[in-house]
Amino acid sequence: MELGLNTYKQHEQVDDNATLGRISLNSAGMYKVIHLNGAEINAIPKNRTEQFLVGDWVALEPQADFDLINQRLPRYSTLGRLTGEGYHVQEKDAASNIDQLFICISMNKNFKSRRIKRYLYAFQKDDEYQTSLVLTKSDLNPESAEIAAQLADEFDIAVFATSSVTTEGIEGLRASIIPGQTVSFYGNSGVGKSTLVNAVAQKEVMATSHISGKTDKGRHTTSSSRLILIEQGDFVLIDTPGIKSVGVGASDLAQVFPEIVQLAQNCHFRNCKHIDEPGCAVKAAVKNGTLERKSYDQFLQLQEESQSTQGYLDAKTAKKLSRKAEGKREAMSKRNYRKPPM
Ligand SMILES: Nc1nc2c(ncn2[C@@H]2O[C@H](COP(=O)(O)OP(=O)(O)OP(=O)(O)O)[C@@H](O)[C@H]2O)c(=O)[nH]1
Numbered sequence: 656m657e658l659g660l661n662t663y664k665q666h667e668q669v670d671d672n673a674t675l676g677r678i679s680l681n682s683a684g685m686y687k688v689i690h691l692n693g694a695e696i697n698a699i700p701k702n703r704t705e706q707f708l709v710g711d712w713v714a715l716e717p718q719a720d721f722d723l724i725n726q727r728l729p730r731y732s733t734l735g736r737l738t739g740e741g742y743h744v745q746e747k748d749a750a751s752n753i754d755q756l757f758i759c760i761s762m763n764k765n766f767k768s769r770r771i772k773r774y775l776y777a778f779q780k781d782d783e784y785q786t787s788l789v790l791t792k793s794d795l796n797p798e799s800a801e802i803a804a805q806l807a808d809e810f811d812i813a814v815f816a817t818s819s820v821t822t823e824g825i826e827g828l829r830a831s832i833i834p835g836q837t838v839s840f841y842g843n844s845g846v847g848k849s850t851l852v853n854a855v856a857q858k859e860v861m862a863t864s865h866i867s868g869k870t871d872k873g874r875h876t877t878s879s880s881r882l883i884l885i886e887q888g889d890f891v892l893i894d895t896p897g898i899k900s901v902g903v904g905a906s907d908l909a910q911v912f913p914e915i916v917q918l919a920q921n922c923h924f925r926n927c928k929h930i931d932e933p934g935c936a937v938k939a940a941v942k943n944g945t946l947e948r949k950s951y952d953q954f955l956q957l958q959e960e961s962q963s964t965q966g967y968l969d970a971k972t973a974k975k976l977s978r979k980a981e982g983k984r985e986a987m988s989k990r991n992y993r994k995p996p997m
């Protein structure tokens with residue numbers, strides 16, 4: 656089983672003399688690396704301030720019982736996520752050097768194809784990795800196959816309708832992974848991602864809900880990404896539990912709709928939302944046919960989602976800040992406490 660080195664060599668030059676490995680775990684700056692022979696060992700960056708992503712290829716300098724990480728080799732892809740850490744929204748990278756991302760959506764009764772568009776805007780990077788869609792729990796919807804075909808057509812990507820109950824689609828999904836590739840699965844909690852990954856890997860690599868239940872026993876409770884070699888499938892899996900909140904930021908909007916940004920410069924109001932404001936140049940352009948109605952509708956939909964993402968992140972930040980303030984108050988009252996004179 657290789658670590659994905661051949662795939663990596665197709666993208667980047669590699670010095671064959673270097674002792675190579677891949678970052679397999681990053682837990683608050685404590686790293687583990689996997690060697691080409693599959694051994695996993697603790698690793699410390701030579702340059703203490705340098706940060707690495709799970710999936711990074713690195714040149715190593717083996718020591719007695721750990722490795723020094725000498726150098727990071729170039730990344731050909733990064734899997735990003737939006738987080739609300741600190742005071743503002745920022746994009747964080749969760750993994751690197753992946754070849755395929757499987758976005759998992761459950762076919763339960765809450766299925767909404769609208770969500771797919773949002774996920775694709777957030778994650779699709781055609782020049783870095785391939786993105787495919789997985790409709791999980793297809794046994795719950797008799798129309799799964801038709802829906803899969805429609806979505807494949809609409810978004811021009813591979814779509815797999817899978818069920819871990821009937822095993823439908825699992826073989827096809829596994830076959831789509833080229834040996835040596837590094838893959839990652841994204842999915843909201845409960846979509847059946849762990850069950851699916853185990854079925855594809857033919858191995859219990861992830862703890863599933865029905866086994867762990869409410870006790871959380873044996874469940875991966877860490878919030879750090881992990882790199883796992885899947886021998887049976889001859890591929891590398893990067894599990895990124897960190898990608899939980901997916902959203903569309905304002906900068907994504909501008910990138911996806913540059914023509915609207917251009918038009919908006921002529922709107923009467925600087926903060927025009929192009930919905931029903933007077934003097935809106937964007938609406939005028941739809942009316943006179945310079946802007947396609949379809950783009951405009953898509954823009955509005957995404958703008959709405961971007962606002963709710965922002966709202967969600969703002970709410971999280973507010974909560975954090977109020978907790979911080981509470982802690983401060985507590986610290987203050989502690990500080991004010993004076994030891995009574997003896
Ligand atoms: N009907 C049906 N249920 C499934 C299928 N796959 C998983 N489930 C059930 O869905 C629930 C969630 O499955 P998990 O695999 O743990 O889901 P997950 O997405 O990994 O969720 P987290 O562990 O919270 O991230 C469990 O009760 C599974 O038994 C499927 O193909 N069909």
Ligand SMILES: [Zn+2]
Pocket residue numbers: 919922923927928929930932934935936937938
């Ligand atoms: Zn406007």
